[in-house]
Amino acid sequence: MSDEKNKSDQQKSGVSRRSFLKASGISLGVPLVVGHRVINVNGQEVKLYGPTKTSITLTINGAKQTVEVEPRVTLLEALRHELDITGAKRVCDRATCGACTMIVGGKAVYSCTVLAIEAQGKPITTVESLMQGEKLHPLQQAFVDNDGQQCGYCTPGFVMACKAFLDKNPSPTPEEVQKGLGGNLCRCGTYMGVRAAVLQAATMHKGGKNHG
Amino acid sequence: MAVGKNILRKDGYEKLTGAARYVDDVTLEGMLYGKTIRSRIARGRIKSIAYDAAFDWSQIVIADYRDIPGKNYVALIEDDQPLLAENEIRHYAEPILLIAAANKDLLEAAAHHIHIEYEQWSPVLSIEDALACREIIYGTDNIFKRFLIGRGDVEEGFAQAERIIEGEYRVPHQEQLYIEPQGMIAIPGNEAMTLMGSMQCPYYIHKAIKQLFHLNDEQVVVIQMTTGGGFGGKEEYPSVIAAHAALLAHKAQRPVKLIYDRAEDIAATPKRHPGVIRHRTGVRRDGRMVASEIDLVFDGGAYVTLTPVVLSRGVIHALGPYACDNVRIQARAIATNTPPNGAFRGFGAPQVAFAYEMQMEKIAAELGMDSLELRRINMLREGDTTATGQTLIWSVGSEEVLNEAVERANYQAQRLAFSQSHSSIQTSTTNHVEAHKRRGIGLSFFLHGAGFTGSGEAKMKAQAGIEIMANGHPRVLSGSTEIGQGTRTIFSQIVAEELSLDFSAVEIEEPDTSRVPDSGPTVASRTCMVVGRVVQMAAREVKAKLLHFVAERFAAPEVELREGKFMVAEKALADFQEMACEYVNLFGELRCFAHYASPPEIEWNEETYSGDAYPVYSWGAEVAEVEVDMDTYEVTVVRLTTAQDIGRAIHPLLAAGQIEGGTLQAVGYGLLEELVWDQGRIINNRLTNYIIPTALDAPDMETIIVEKAYPHGPFGAKGVGELPINGAAPAIAAAVFQATGAFLSEIPITPERLQAAIEKVTTDEHR
Ligand code: FES
Numbered sequence: 001m002s003d004e005k006n007k008s009d010q011q012k013s014g015v016s017r018r019s020f021l022k023a024s025g026i027s028l029g030v031p032l033v034v035g036h037r038v039i040n041v042n043g044q045e046v047k048l049y050g051p052t053k054t055s056i057t058l059t060i061n062g063a064k065q066t067v068e069v070e071p072r073v074t075l076l077e078a079l080r081h082e083l084d085i086t087g088a089k090r091v092c093d094r095a096t097c098g099a100c101t102m103i104v105g106g107k108a109v110y111s112c113t114v115l116a117i118e119a120q121g122k123p124i125t126t127v128e129s130l131m132q133g134e135k136l137h138p139l140q141q142a143f144v145d146n147d148g149q150q151c152g153y154c155t156p157g158f159v160m161a162c163k164a165f166l167d168k169n170p171s172p173t174p175e176e177v178q179k180g181l182g183g184n185l186c187r188c189g190t191y192m193g194v195r196a197a198v199l200q201a202a203t204m205h206k207g208g209k210n211h212g
Numbered sequence: 213m214a215v216g217k218n219i220l221r222k223d224g225y226e227k228l229t230g231a232a233r234y235v236d237d238v239t240l241e242g243m244l245y246g247k248t249i250r251s252r253i254a255r256g257r258i259k260s261i262a263y264d265a266a267f268d269w270s271q272i273v274i275a276d277y278r279d280i281p282g283k284n285y286v287a288l289i290e291d292d293q294p295l296l297a298e299n300e301i302r303h304y305a306e307p308i309l310l311i312a313a314a315n316k317d318l319l320e321a322a323a324h325h326i327h328i329e330y331e332q333w334s335p336v337l338s339i340e341d342a343l344a345c346r347e348i349i350y351g352t353d354n355i356f357k358r359f360l361i362g363r364g365d366v367e368e369g370f371a372q373a374e375r376i377i378e379g380e381y382r383v384p385h386q387e388q389l390y391i392e393p394q395g396m397i398a399i400p401g402n403e404a405m406t407l408m409g410s411m412q413c414p415y416y417i418h419k420a421i422k423q424l425f426h427l428n429d430e431q432v433v434v435i436q437m438t439t440g441g442g443f444g445g446k447e448e449y450p451s452v453i454a455a456h457a458a459l460l461a462h463k464a465q466r467p468v469k470l471i472y473d474r475a476e477d478i479a480a481t482p483k484r485h486p487g488v489i490r491h492r493t494g495v496r497r498d499g500r501m502v503a504s505e506i507d508l509v510f511d512g513g514a515y516v517t518l519t520p521v522v523l524s525r526g527v528i529h530a531l532g533p534y535a536c537d538n539v540r541i542q543a544r545a546i547a548t549n550t551p552p553n554g555a556f557r558g559f560g561a562p563q564v565a566f567a568y569e570m571q572m573e574k575i576a577a578e579l580g581m582d583s584l585e586l587r588r589i590n591m592l593r594e595g596d597t598t599a600t601g602q603t604l605i606w607s608v609g610s611e612e613v614l615n616e617a618v619e620r621a622n623y624q625a626q627r628l629a630f631s632q633s634h635s636s637i638q639t640s641t642t643n644h645v646e647a648h649k650r651r652g653i654g655l656s657f658f659l660h661g662a663g664f665t666g667s668g669e670a671k672m673k674a675q676a677g678i679e680i681m682a683n684g685h686p687r688v689l690s691g692s693t694e695i696g697q698g699t700r701t702i703f704s705q706i707v708a709e710e711l712s713l714d715f716s717a718v719e720i721e722e723p724d725t726s727r728v729p730d731s732g733p734t735v736a737s738r739t740c741m742v743v744g745r746v747v748q749m750a751a752r753e754v755k756a757k758l759l760h761f762v763a764e765r766f767a768a769p770e771v772e773l774r775e776g777k778f779m780v781a782e783k784a785l786a787d788f789q790e791m792a793c794e795y796v797n798l799f800g801e802l803r804c805f806a807h808y809a810s811p812p813e814i815e816w817n818e819e820t821y822s823g824d825a826y827p828v829y830s831w832g833a834e835v836a837e838v839e840v841d842m843d844t845y846e847v848t849v850v851r852l853t854t855a856q857d858i859g860r861a862i863h864p865l866l867a868a869g870q871i872e873g874g875t876l877q878a879v880g881y882g883l884l885e886e887l888v889w890d891q892g893r894i895i896n897n898r899l900t901n902y903i904i905p906t907a908l909d910a911p912d913m914e915t916i917i918v919e920k921a922y923p924h925g926p927f928g929a930k931g932v933g934e935l936p937i938n939g940a941a942p943a944i945a946a947a948v949f950q951a952t953g954a955f956l957s958e959i960p961i962t963p964e965r966l967q968a969a970i971e972k973v974t975t976d977e978h979r
């Protein structure tokens with residue numbers, strides 16, 4: 001890892017998968033400030049980060065963590081590469097599959113399309129946080145009971161999407177569950193198991209009994 | 213009792229907590245990242261490769277075919293696929309060079325500074341192109357492989373026929389789209405190479421790496437990591453990735469990780485074989501088939517890889533679950549300048565299933581007969597003989613699955629109701645709302661041979677073993693991999709049942725070629741039926757040894773093993789665990805290995821392609837209910853009811869998961885999934901434009917498991933992995949046929965294709 005960091009410091013190839021600032025309409029005015037520059041966009045001062053690494057602080061599963069990343073690095077990559085938090089997966093990298101789902105500021109997001117710097121100041125929750133001591137979270141337990149996972153690659157993202165869904169709608173109808181799960185792809189075809197798991201977790205949530 | 217129970221999945225906990233480590237979740241000290249530089253033409257030759265002088269290449273490791281110590285091919289069947297192209301290019305995205313660097317940005321930058329110039333030749337891009345032989349790209353006629361199956365006298369059969377019905381069916385490529393992209397890490401050693409990654413078949417990789425690096429069995433170690441789905445897509449291709457990673461690692465003398473991103477994975481790796489299948493069927497007026505001639509052609513892509521084996525399964529399944537005395541089936545696999553096609557769940561059978569089931573619909577329509585009735589007249593039952601001359605002697609659940617599916621779906625009543633509502637719609641022109649959504653119900657009936665085709669299992673002689681660990685618990689030693697389908701869980705159930713232990717006492721060794729024997733590849737619905745059987749035999753041997761040991765120790769010859777205890781009548785002598793520990797302490801170890809032996813009744817003739825093609829078949833029937841939007845031509849699958857005879861279900865919940873998952877992939881095959889090609893290049897190589905079923909596309913599904921025990925499977929089990937992928941596409945097409953009157957002979961049934969078919973019906977009617 002340290003090797004990797006040193007080398008990417010040295011090279012500025014300009015090859016970027018994700019150019020989030022377009023140069024048009026922006027005038028570079030103020031010289032370099034520590035960490036970021038300030039530019040003038042349509043009369044307003046805007047902080048400009050990058051392309052060098054910037055130190056950012058993320059609140060992940062309740063703990064503050066500081067990482068050095070280039071501003072173009074996604075939240076997903078920051079967690080996976082810099083912090084070795086690998087539950088969330090990179091599958092499409094294009095906001096279509098949901099395998100990278102995390103809960104950021106109370107909302108389920110595709111972390112492959114959120115920049116790490118944008119996630120500062122908001123609580124970030126990943127699948128790693130769900131365990132309650134040695135025990136599985138009721139939703140995880142419901143996945144186990146209903147066999148809501150096969151190969152498991154979509155599972156961490158799916159679990160987080162279901163968690164966000166239930167947080168918002170603790171007593172969903174089966175139809176709402178089916179609709180609510182549209183954002184996560186599973187090629188093993190566990191949708192039936194996941195649906196059942198969400199309904200079970202919802203029942204438990206309401207103080208109902210465990211169907212497992 | 214452990215077998216038949218829905219115990220908790222062995223690998224569930226780690227997968228749910230994010231603790232499971234897949235290949236891309238691992239970073240090693242000093243590791244480099246690898247990348248494959250691929251061709252951007254479908255056919256031609258490399259004129260030059262240039263590296264920008266301005267770029268600093270000192271930090272980049274570059275490997276080409278000249279760096280391969282052994283021969284430049286990926287060991288499989290014909291050994292015709294080069295690991296890296298030397299000069300000639302035979303398909304788009306063919307690997308030419310490999311590069312590695314300490315970080316991915318540097319790697320991507322380097323890739324932009326390599327320029328390859330080509331001389332382009334005219335490519336062969338379709339089955340028609342290949343058969344026309346304008347360009348010859350393989351042998352003398354572009355044909356990789358042929359098979360012919362014959363039985364009875366076809367000419368005589370057609371002479372007896374009162375009607376002869378012809379149909380031509382087309383099936384597309386399909387991408388496996390395992391959610392975890394392909395990936396591998398290679399770790400070089402002194403005269404050694406270790407590979408770890410996402411795979412179905414560690415011993416395939418083992419074989420390929422040994423050849424490429426002149427290493428022996430012990431020097432190459434292949435370890436399967438938690439694998440995020442395979443569906444056949446991680447059968448043969450991981451050997452290529454492993455070899456590429458190993459070549460870079462060998463050159464750099466550092467570990468190299470090679471992970472495909474989604475676009476590369478779809479662009480370069482094998483797909484399901486597309487095909488054209490022609491049927492010519494002679495029937496009597498009562499519906500009885502008296503002659504069947506089938507011609508099937510699969511597109512193998514640019515290299516042979518697994519194509520002959522896929523074709524073999526295709527040709528054997530081509531007549532489907534039907535009996536006919538006079539049969540001739542010709543099968544050919546041809547070469548094109550497209551990426552090699554390969555293993556995908558079903559392996560040649562889903563293609564022919566679509567064709568034979570649509571042919572049944574066509575025959576029924578032409579005879580003015582109910583297609584369920586037609587199937588019942590011609591279906592195979594116990595004691596009947598298949599196209600290869602195999603008499604079905606055991607575990608034939610054909611009638612049960614058909615009856616169950618039809619009853620549970622209320623098929624006949626629904627079919628009648630829909631056909632009546634259609635005639636009423638046609639008479640009432642005023643009610644647009646009603647007319648704009650049409651309902652239909654359709655049926656499919658299919659079989660799937662379990663295990664390898666023909667003498668494959670006899671040659672393979674799969675091995676597996678059990679060893680007793682220091683704590684007295686058994687551990688399973690097998691090269692069969694867990695890819696989400698439940699290998700670890702069902703193996704522990706089989707052993708627990710055999711040794712009368714709790715399943716949680718059974719441990720499963722990681723598939724690591726230095727620690728487990730070759731159980732054969734994890735493919736062909738063989739893991740439970742074949743390898744599970746071997747595991748069971750090994751467990752029996754452990755049991756026999758321990759019983760002998762305990763009998764001597766306690767001077768109790770009539771000792772039995774029950775509920776984890778050695779008993780004499782109702783008296784417990786000792787615990788399993790205690791005795792197992794004692795045995796190991798005394799003799800040093802307790803390890804038993806077993807080999808698979810085909811049932812003695814099974815005979816197959818490779819020369820004439822006749823006899824017992826598979827030891828046993830699994831059977832399925834499926835009913836699809838659809839709603840067609842007559843304005844947008846979108847098809848919604850409202851309900852699927854499927855009954856499948858898989859022999860004894862070791863774990864009913866996991867088996868149902870296999871059925872649901874396979875069925876859903878088949879819904880994609882029938883309705884959604886289509887690759888778009890431009891001059892041999894796949895244009896829609898993203899999840900945004902290659903569409904697979906989401907939770908919203910998943911219909912209500914009812915799954916009925918029929919358990920016709922197979923005497924040579926563990927506790928009566930047969931295969932389940934592939935059977936379910938055969939049924940949905942033809943059942944949906946049959947339902948669409950009922951709903952709209954449009955007969956679709958090609959899938960996927962996209963709105964465009966359906967619109968064209970419906971417009972054709974309308975113009976035909978007005979003629
Ligand atoms: S990886 Fe983020 S949505 Fe697919």
Ligand code: FES
Binds near residue numbers: 155188189190391
């Ligand atoms: S469990 Fe395999 S992709 Fe969902």
